[in-house]
Amino acid sequence: MRKKVIFKGTLLPYLLLAPQLVITAIFFFWPAGQAVYQSFLREDAFGNSVQFVGLENFLDVVNDQTWLDAAGRTLVFSGSVAALALGSALFLAVQADKHIRGADVYKTLLIWPYAVAPAIAAVLWLFMFHPNIGLFGRMLNGLGVPWDYRLNGSQAMLMVIMASAWKQVSYNFIFFLAGLQSIPRSVLEAAAIDGARPARRFWTIIFPLLSPTAFFLLVVNLVYAFFDTFGVIHSLTHGGPGKATETLIYRVYVDGVINVNFGSSSAQSVILMILVVALTVIQFRYVERKVHY
Amino acid sequence: MATLTLQDIKKSFGATAVLHGVDLDVQDGEMIVIVGASGCGKSTLLRIVAGLETETSGEVLIAGQSMKGLEPADRDVAMVFQNYALYPHMSVFQNMAYGLKIRRMPKDEIVRRVDQAAALLGIGHLLQRKPRELSGGQRQRVAMGRAIVREPKLFLFDEPLSNLDAKLRVELRAEIRRLQRRLGVTSLFVTHDQVEAMTLGDRLVVMNAGRAAQIATPMEIWERPADTYVAGFIGSPSMNLLHATLEAGGGAAILDAGGLRLPFADGPRAGAAGRKLTIGVRPEHLRLGEGGLGVMVELVEPLGGESVLHGKLADGTPLTARLPGARYGDGPMQLMLPPELLHVFDGETGKRIEAGG
Amino acid sequence: MAASDRPHENAVDIGILADRTRRRQRREKIVTHICLLVGILIFVFPIYLTLIGSTHDVNTIGRGDVPLLPGAEALHNYTQAWAAGGGRYMGVPAATMLTNSLIMALCVAVGKIAISLTSAYAVVFFRFPLRMVFFWLIFITLMLPVEVRIIPTIQVMVDMGLTNSMAGLVIPLIASATATLLFRQFFLTIPDEYVEAAKIDGAGPIRFFIDVVLPLSRTNIAALFVILFIYGWNQYLWPLLIVSDRSLETVVVGLTKMIGTGDQQNEWNVIMATAVFALLPPVAVVVFMQRWFVKGLTETEK
The missing domain is CATH 3.40.50.300 (P-loop containing nucleotide triphosphate hydrolases)
Structure with a gap:
């Protein structure tokens, strides 16, 4: 859709765009450019000299076993978060879309966790599963399960996955519900008259029609798990114990902010940027295709 | 203003x-x-x-x-x-x-x-x-x-x-x-x-x-x-437009379909014999009458006080007529074209040709 | 929905079938309710536990005897959290942190909406050289979350003297591709005839913006406000990096600092009261503006 009626003006449009463009240039493009630039540089141990090292930072990063471990961990973490958050959201959305009494109340009660910050979600889970003060943490220990996510890496991973997925369910729920409600009732009625039972209707009619929503959400959830969960990990485990919950983004933070290794941190940033760009492009490709069909 | x-x-x-x-x-x-x-x-x-x-x-x-x-x-x-x-x-x-x-x-x-x-x-x-x-x-x-x-x-x-x-x-x-x-x-x-x-x-x-x-x-x-x-464009149903040629002397047109001769009431048109013409006649100006144009009526739309008849000439040219009353059926029919209500257009350019012009 | 996919031999069969169907439907309804209740329990219980915790004294929680019913210390805990803060190092009062969070969230939301409105207006209602270039420049910032450009962004902030300031917290977060895209999308649906009518009425671009476009965008602005307020309130990494002055602490970051490494000796009662403070405003915004919020969310992200 293209507007054909417009206003005349030479200076005004630039003035209207200026604030957005200035902020974008200073705080987005300049730093992103710097990240790319610095990813090709290396500083000596005392910060006295800087030299151009080409792709060496990148090679160091991808040859570093601990980075590769973090990458693998990120994959497991993000996959689990996305699967858990999408699966439970879809299940709840299908239930809430049924014609039952109190459906609106259910919806409201499932939507509000969207407002909870990832870091706060982590804190709430900490209150529940802290080995000493948490209700469930103590319960587990009481049952003879040695539970302490601060010492046990797998338990720590489980905690950050649960807290991260918990926070994301309501977001997915909202979109799945909107997707379900946009399916024309007549299509479902036709399927019912064709003799399809509810379960069959779900898998043969509803799920295929929801798949664009699901795909969109998958990308959003992966991006969320890559980046926004920094708050969860930082407040719950600080990447530990050891490096058990150190994801790629946490690693960038550790190398850049704590270890002050600009070159390596920048190279990692650039790799992540490429990842986001790839995900976004895939998403837009897919959305475009969806428009055609 | x-x-x-x-x-x-x-x-x-x-x-x-x-x-x-x-x-x-x-x-x-x-x-x-x-x-x-x-x-x-x-x-x-x-x-x-x-x-x-x-x-x-x-x-x-x-x-x-x-x-x-x-x-x-x-x-x-x-x-x-x-x-x-x-x-x-x-x-x-x-x-x-x-x-x-x-x-x-x-x-x-x-x-x-x-x-x-x-x-x-x-x-x-x-x-x-x-x-x-x-x-x-x-x-x-x-x-x-x-x-x-x-x-x-x-x-x-x-x-x-x-x-x-x-x-x-x-x-x-x-x-x-x-x-x-x-x-x-x-x-x-x-x-x-x-x-x-x-x-x-x-x-x-x-x-x-x-x-x-x-x-x-x-x-x-x-x-x-x-x-x-x-x-x-103006008038409903639309004016019938029929192919014809100018008679020697310009006093009448000969319809391509069936060869019916249509004399011009307001005077002859210029041009050599055989000049291509388009003759226009409004559906409401057609009247029933012996010795007129032979039409095969295929559809009658009664509108109450009058009826719209859709038919075809011998060569397949469609023709519409609007006649008073409602007692019409499908089948062959003869229609008169009143000479004083004919419109004459050039067969190629479509422009109106006035008498003597 | 009737089960009608079987041939029926006689009326008795149909009677039995209808009965069975009715019973099955009732059973399914109950199962649906149970599923939803369990789902809600999973989401409400952590909050409930926190609320309960915030009403007990520090020793009850520290011992780990977390009761499931409210205690009597609510007033004390909330007063301490509000006025003095807690944690092992006697942190920042929640009043300060909440004020900071509120200012930050409001400024981010209002700022983003303001500059997105004007830039989308320029892109849709004017034709000028480099228009699409600018549009794409804004658009690709979608792909540059703060997290992937941490280090150089901090350097920029340091160079500009913006660290440890509210301006530093807010301004870099104001640029927004999503809001610009949403408004552009919406502006494109404003009929050409409105612009033409306005031109004939003698309204110029600025008048048209104020008299027609802004009032028509009210719903979109409200929806976006909810989302952006929450976005601003929930910022974590950015304040963590930019602010070390504790008088500028926002509540989300402040809360996790209170917890530290999660020692048993923490003042958990105060921490939990602070957590409730941190949760309340954004949750209230979502619940009270649910209609706007859902609309805004599903439209922005498409």
Whole structure:
């Protein structure tokens, strides 16, 4: 859709765009450019000299076993978060879309966790599963399960996955519900008259029609798990114990902010940027295709 | 109130020419209807007058003054849009007052004008409503009111009735006509509906493919269409157009289908024997009669007092007739073509050929 | 929905079938309710536990005897959290942190909406050289979350002297591709005739923006406000990096600092009261503006 009626003006449009463009240039493009630039540089141990090292930072990063471990961990973490958050959201959305009494109340009660910050979600889970003060943490220990996510890496991973997925369910729920409600009732009625039972209707009619929503959400959830969960990990485990919950983004933070290794941190940033760009492009490709069909 | 003059208006969008040079002189207080099929350039012409589009060449003069380079706001015109374009968040009063407010008119004068226009249109009780609370006809009246309060030199109507149902359209058509007469504001009215055009206009501009095919009063156009396009466009059902050739001496035409001889009542046409002609005859001018044109009737549409018959000539040319009464059946039939009501057009250019011309 | 996919031999069969169907439907309804209740329990319970915790004294929680019913210390805990803060190092009062969070969230939301409105207006209602270039420049910032450009962004902030300031917290977060895209999308649906009518009425671009476009955008602005308020309130990494002055602490970051490494000896009662403070405003915004919020969310992200 293209507007054909417009206003005349030479200076005004630039003035209207200026604030957005200035902020974008200073705080987005300049730093992103710097990240790319610095990813090709290396500083000596005392910060006295800087030299151009080409792709060496990148090679160091991808040859570093601990980075590769973090990458693998990120994959497991993000996959689990996305699967858990999408699966439970879809299940709840299908239930809430049924014609039952109190459906609106259910919806409201499932939507509000969207407002909870990832870091706060982590804190709430900490209150529940802290080995000493948490209700469930103590319960587990009481049952003879040695539970302490601060010492046990797998338990720590489980905690950050649960807290991260918990926070994301309501977001997915909202979109799945909107997707379900946009399916024309007549299509479902036709399927019912064709003799399809509810379960069959779900898998043969509803799920295929929801798949664009699901795909969109998958990308959003992966991006969320890559980046926004920094708050969860930082407040719950600080990447530990050891490096058990150190994801790629946490690693960038550790190398850049704590270890002050600009070159390596920048190279990692650039790799992540490429990842986001790839995900976004895939998403837009897919959305475009969806428009055609 | 003012005259409007269009001088050789041309318009192209990129490589596509939409208007090929339109000339028009509108008298003070006159209602001109621009009519044509969609895509003929009629809306573009109106928008050029409004200043919403810029002409590629040519000139628009309002009250004798060139409008070249002037913004719509500076042309002192008011416009009624097809979808009314009422601002949805403003009340009826605010919608009507908006243009006056921008022109910094004193508040009491605004109120006076809006009240007056609202009374004229019978929408005085709706002034505090929002557009979405109004029916289609009421919105249409508000859109008119917004134009009226401005007391502009020119009213421009861009298919203002086409979003209404048939009954309302007829009602508002008459109302627009009455209002325009009473206010005496020079008006341009664009429509694709030929009935609307016939009933509303002092004069019509029939547009075809970016040109004004004919500019004349409704009756002139109906009685003496300038070419086969106008002949077919104005009148319902459409005029029958039949291929024929000129007889030696130019006193009659010989129909291609069946060879029937049609003498011209008003005098001979110029040209050599065998000149290609198109003979036009309106469906309502055909009459039953022995020795006429042989038609195979395939469909009869009874309309009550009269019937519309669809049939084919011997060579397959379709023919429509409108006959009084309702007692007709399918099958062969003979129809007379009255010589004094025939239209003669050139077979190649489609232009009207007058007697002796 | 009737089960009608079987041929029925006689009326008795149909009677039995209808009965069975009715019973099955009732059973399914109950199962649906149970599923939803369990789902809600999973989301409400952590909050409930926190609320309960915030009403007990520090020793009850420290011992780990977390009761499931409210205690009597609510007033004390909330007063301490509000006025003094807690944690092992006697942190920042929640009043300060909440004020900071509120200012930050409001400024981010209002700022983003303001500059997105004007830039979208320019892109949609004007034609000028480099228009699409600018549009794409804004658009690709979608792909540059703060997290991937941490280090150089901090350097920029340090160079501009913006660290440890509210301006530093807010301004870099104001640029927004999503809001610009949403408004552009919406502006494109404003009929051309409104612009034409405005032109004939004599309204210029600025007047049209104020008199017509802004009022028409009200719903979109409200929806976006909810989302952006929450976005601003929930910022974590950015304040963590930019602010070390504790008087500028926002509540989300402040809360996790209170917890530290999660020692048993923490003042958990105060921490939990602070957590409730941190949760309340954004949750209230979502619940009270649910309609706007859902609309805004599903439209922005498409």
